[in-house]
């Protein structure tokens with residue numbers, strides 16, 4: 001019998017999450033039966049959606065915190081998942097998990113031996129796919145266009161900027177520290193600035209792209225979005241991926257509202273979830289891996305050691321501690 005540690009949501013988040021909102025518990029797991037496998041967490045993901053999932057009733061108090069992980073099969077009664085194989089699964093913040101296999105995805109068979117498996121939660125995983133679909137399916141970005149991305153030094157943002165460069169675009173990125181800005185420049189972003197220290201966000205955006213933006217990959221929302229809207233070019237496209245500046249609000253933020261720019265500049269603004277294109281995932285992951293192997297897609301991670309530190313890693317990511325993908329090594 002295996003013993004799992006699990007992090008549960010003790011108390012609904014009110015404003016920014018607190019240590020006391022989480023509770024570490026133990027769970028006993030029975031031996032795997034026919035068709036079942038026992039998994040052990042290797043890397044766990046902490047993501048912004050875990051903060052606002054509550055709004056959409058994905059978690060209630062007492063539930064195991066939701067989330068994806070890379071896990072190793074340690075016992076198997078399922079031929080598809082032999083002992084030692086690695087899978088991704090959305091089984092939440094837990095060290096061990098018993099599965100019948102239906103919710104497991106094997107890590108790509110062509111995954112190089114020397115490539116960290118944690119990338120299956122980042123550049124070659126859900127955030128990488130989000131970047132790809134936001135640019136190709138939603139923005140329908142074209143060579144020569146100018147793209148703006150915020151939270152640009154994070155898991156999704158660094159991939160957005162690099163793919164847009166591969167497609168021949170001018171890329172402007174904003175992030176919350178000088179180290180992050182330096183990293184964006186190292187990745188090949190044409191312009192990057194620290195949105196926390198610029199005298200005026202409006203002026204900084206204008207200076208970075210005096211002719212305006214064709215595409216806006218929106219990760220932040222709120223005030224930032226209001227400042228960008230008047231700087232969109234005619235027929236611009238806005239991929240509404242996230243609105244992290246609003247996730248911890250206790251009162252909804254108020255306008256300005258988007259309608260005048262939407263109408264007179266004939267903009268297209270579209271929200272999306274990465275899960276809209278599941279049929280594309282296998283081919284898209286192969287494409288991301290190929291770019292990485294060809295040296296066209298760099299990655300970076302902020303790794304927290306120890307399952308016990310899941311809440312700290314999660315809150316740190318929400319505060320902006322991470323450059324690249326925030327993950328926890330179990």
Ligand SMILES: NC(=O)C1=CN([C@@H]2O[C@H](COP(=O)(O)OP(=O)(O)OC[C@H]3O[C@@H](n4cnc5c(N)ncnc54)[C@H](OP(=O)(O)O)[C@@H]3O)[C@@H](O)[C@H]2O)C=CC1
Pocket residue numbers: 047048049126127130151152153154155156157174175176177180219220240241242243244245246272273274275317318319320321322324325326
């Ligand atoms: N639609 C979809 O399917 C998906 C959407 N998302 C969304 O994409 C966005 C980025 O996610 P992800 O790359 O995983 O996370 P990140 O790795 O970018 O981490 C979050 C970052 O957000 C920034 N941030 C936090 N608070 C604020 C604020 N008030 N204003 C501006 N920036 C802030 C911080 O960077 P900084 O130092 O720059 O402030 C922080 O590092 C999120 O909005 C998320 O919800 C993610 C995955 C899928």
Ligand SMILES: CCCCC/C=C/C=O
Pocket residue numbers: 048049241242273274
């Ligand atoms: C359960 C995974 C959800 C991924 C989509 C994320 C949306 C915004 O952060």
